Amino acid sequence: MTKLWSWGALLFGLVYFTLPLIGMTEFSLKMRRGEYSFDAYAKVLADPKFQETFSYSVLMALVTIAFGALLVVPTAFWVRLKMPWARPYVEFITLLPLVIPAIVIVFGYIRLYNTSSWLPLTGTAMGTNILLMFGYATLALPYMYRAVDTGLRTIDVATLTEAAQSLGAGWGTILARIILPNVLVAVLSGAFLTFAIVIGEFTMAALLNRPAFGPYMQLLGANRAYEPAALAVIAFGITWACMGLIQLITRFSKHTRAQR
Amino acid sequence: MAFLDIEHLEKAFGILRVVKDFNLGIQKGEFVSLLGPSGCGKTTVLRMVAGFETPNSGAIRIDGKDVVNQRPNQRNIGMVFQAYALFPNLTVAQNVGFGLKIKGVGRADQDIRVAEMLRLIGLPDLGNRYPFQLSGGQQQRVALARALAVKPSVLLLDEPLSALDAKIRVSLRTEIREIQQKLGITTIFVTHDQEEALSISDRIVVMNGGIAEQVGAPFEIYNRPNTKFVANFVGTLNTFDAAVLDPAAGRVSLAGTEITLPQPLVSLTGDRIALALRPEALHLGRFEGREVVLPGVITDVHFLGSVIRVRADVAGASVALDTFNRADTPPPPVGAAAEVSFSAADLIVLGG
Numbered sequence: 001m002t003k004l005w006s007w008g009a010l011l012f013g014l015v016y017f018t019l020p021l022i023g024m025t026e027f028s029l030k031m032r033r034g035e036y037s038f039d040a041y042a043k044v045l046a047d048p049k050f051q052e053t054f055s056y057s058v059l060m061a062l063v064t065i066a067f068g069a070l071l072v073v074p075t076a077f078w079v080r081l082k083m084p085w086a087r088p089y090v091e092f093i094t095l096l097p098l099v100i101p102a103i104v105i106v107f108g109y110i111r112l113y114n115t116s117s118w119l120p121l122t123g124t125a126m127g128t129n130i131l132l133m134f135g136y137a138t139l140a141l142p143y144m145y146r147a148v149d150t151g152l153r154t155i156d157v158a159t160l161t162e163a164a165q166s167l168g169a170g171w172g173t174i175l176a177r178i179i180l181p182n183v184l185v186a187v188l189s190g191a192f193l194t195f196a197i198v199i200g201e202f203t204m205a206a207l208l209n210r211p212a213f214g215p216y217m218q219l220l221g222a223n224r225a226y227e228p229a230a231l232a233v234i235a236f237g238i239t240w241a242c243m244g245l246i247q248l249i250t251r252f253s254k255h256t257r258a259q260r
Numbered sequence: 261m262a263f264l265d266i267e268h269l270e271k272a273f274g275i276l277r278v279v280k281d282f283n284l285g286i287q288k289g290e291f292v293s294l295l296g297p298s299g300c301g302k303t304t305v306l307r308m309v310a311g312f313e314t315p316n317s318g319a320i321r322i323d324g325k326d327v328v329n330q331r332p333n334q335r336n337i338g339m340v341f342q343a344y345a346l347f348p349n350l351t352v353a354q355n356v357g358f359g360l361k362i363k364g365v366g367r368a369d370q371d372i373r374v375a376e377m378l379r380l381i382g383l384p385d386l387g388n389r390y391p392f393q394l395s396g397g398q399q400q401r402v403a404l405a406r407a408l409a410v411k412p413s414v415l416l417l418d419e420p421l422s423a424l425d426a427k428i429r430v431s432l433r434t435e436i437r438e439i440q441q442k443l444g445i446t447t448i449f450v451t452h453d454q455e456e457a458l459s460i461s462d463r464i465v466v467m468n469g470g471i472a473e474q475v476g477a478p479f480e481i482y483n484r485p486n487t488k489f490v491a492n493f494v495g496t497l498n499t500f501d502a503a504v505l506d507p508a509a510g511r512v513s514l515a516g517t518e519i520t521l522p523q524p525l526v527s528l529t530g531d532r533i534a535l536a537l538r539p540e541a542l543h544l545g546r547f548e549g550r551e552v553v554l555p556g557v558i559t560d561v562h563f564l565g566s567v568i569r570v571r572a573d574v575a576g577a578s579v580a581l582d583t584f585n586r587a588d589t590p591p592p593p594v595g596a597a598a599e600v601s602f603s604a605a606d607l608i609v610l611g612g
């Protein structure tokens with residue numbers, strides 16, 4: 001009886017998630033009357049606006065990932081090594097972006113860094129890009145920190161650090177040659193999540209008025225019929241590709257296989 | 261002056277004084293063990309020498325130079341940990357070469373030295389393996405090679421054998437000692453296993469509650485313990501209660517038998533003192549040169565192969581004594597009456 005129920009629940013879940021997807025995909029293929037075609041996809045991919053915004057968002061994602069990793073790995077390492085008592089507090093801080101809406105953060109930014117402020121970052125395109133990158137990094141912080149902290153748990157941070165120190169290594173060497181390689185898989189899984197977040201993010205990019213992919217999707221969705229569906233399928237594919245890559249990389253790192 | 265000099269070392273964690281006025285001088289090439297029960301401060305002393313803890317006061321000098329204010333990565337000290345602590349992302353060869361690379365040794369010289377070290381630990385073909393592909397004993401040998409590759413001035417080992425099983429523990433400790441003697445490297449070895457300390461050390465420091473109770477060669481520590489703690493902690497001990505008859509002449513009464521000790525006593529007439537004997541100093545039956553003879557009853561017999569360990573009730577105390585196995589004399593039955601003999605010269609007077 002319970003078996004029947006669990007199968008039923010599974011079936012319901014599958015239908016709940018896949019039906020809209022199937023419907024959307026089917027709709028995106030119906031641009032040409034009477035037959036299925038990839039016309040909508042071709043249109044979207046050929047749109048110079050698409051290429052422009054997509055490459056902008058990819059670049060922003062990469063910069064965000066680099067910044068996030070440089071910020072989070074040393075922080076998580078230091079907290080684990082020297083201030084274990086501070087872990088709950090740091091964890092709480094990294095969770096804040098989940099409860100504070102992005103719109104609050106971005107309005108805060110605009111208040112603090114507008115053209116008449118002490119640091120007029122929004123005055124130039126570059127300044128705004130930097131601000132947007134900080135915003136993205138904040139949004140990705142919960143995922144990045146959690147991933148790296150979990151990665152650090154699998155190694156004996158304190159003893160490995162001491163072993164490296166006794167061999168003459170300084171902090172930079174320890175981080176770059178011992179800590180980072182051992183949490184690389186964790187950093188990469190954090191990185192792909194960051195990538196997925198940045199590619200789809202709308203609020204910050206729109207309010208800071210940058211040509212990102214999120215606002216472009218929004219704009220397209222408001223004006224066209226078939227293209228937004230195609231675009232959504234593409235975005236969805238990117239997200240799933242990221243997930244797949246996380247799995248792949250976990251499997252390919254040679255020294256973590258069969259670790260005790 | 262000693263090569264490694266530790267003077268008046270003090271360390272407290274909060275209000276807990278963990279190391280108290282610790283003094284030790286180690287000659288170049290000497291192998292010294294820190295032996296003591298859990299929590300007595302062995303690791304803390306070692307970590308202060310390595311630079312991972314800062315002493316509250318006191319000096320640590322290596323080759324005449326005070327290192328207390330040097331950071332761990334400036335001290336050129338090799339360290340081996342209980343948990344191996346090999347870098348999991350590096351191969352065996354890269355682990356061993358890690359310190360050399362940091363020192364800026366050239367690629368070719370690195371390879372030569374790594375190969376040399378791997379030969380020294382008897383694993384010349386495992387350079388390309390990752391740590392997780394090695395057994396515990398192999399990992400610890402690689403850790404030793406890694407620590408020694410940079411030619412440190414002092415080698416520190418913190419219970420390096422505790423995580424291994426008994427057989428490997430014995431063979432690896434012999435190997436560590438051989439390598440240490442071959443390289444002539446000054447070494448501090450921390451253990452709470454007295455057999456380990458006795459078998460491989462030049463000198464042993466017996467620690468208790470953050471204090472060095474006695475420093476001496478294994479033979480000395482075992483046969484002439486200075487304090488009650490050392491006597492009890494190192495080896496098995498049989499203790500007897502005795503009454504002092506004449507302290508100046510060293511005469512005491514043990515269960516009605518009068519015994520003259522080789523040395524005078526500091527106690528007063530009528531005082532009760534504790535006398536101790538190692539199991540191998542007691543003899544079953546009468547024996548030439550063992551002038552004190554006491555009656556007893558056998559309570560337990562353990563046949564250990566070459567040695568037979570017998571427990572007997574003698575003079576109101578339960579004592580253990582060892583006899584060598586001989587094919588022509590079977591061990592005595594439990595419950596039998598027996599005589600136990602020993603020499604008064606072997607008695608250890610237990611002080612404070």
Ligand SMILES: Nc1ncnc2c1ncn2[C@@H]1O[C@H](COP(=O)(O)OP(=O)(O)OP(=O)(O)O)[C@@H](O)[C@H]1O
Binds near residue numbers: 278298303305452
């Ligand atoms: N970082 C620390 N903070 C507070 N107390 C500590 C710290 N390190 C050690 N102690 C305390 O100092 C005492 C000595 O510890 P230490 O590790 O030196 O003992 P040990 O002789 O090495 O024992 P074991 O044989 O169990 O390893 C213990 O009571 C321990 O609780």
Ligand SMILES: [Mg+2]
Binds near residue numbers: 418
């Ligand atoms: Mg210890």
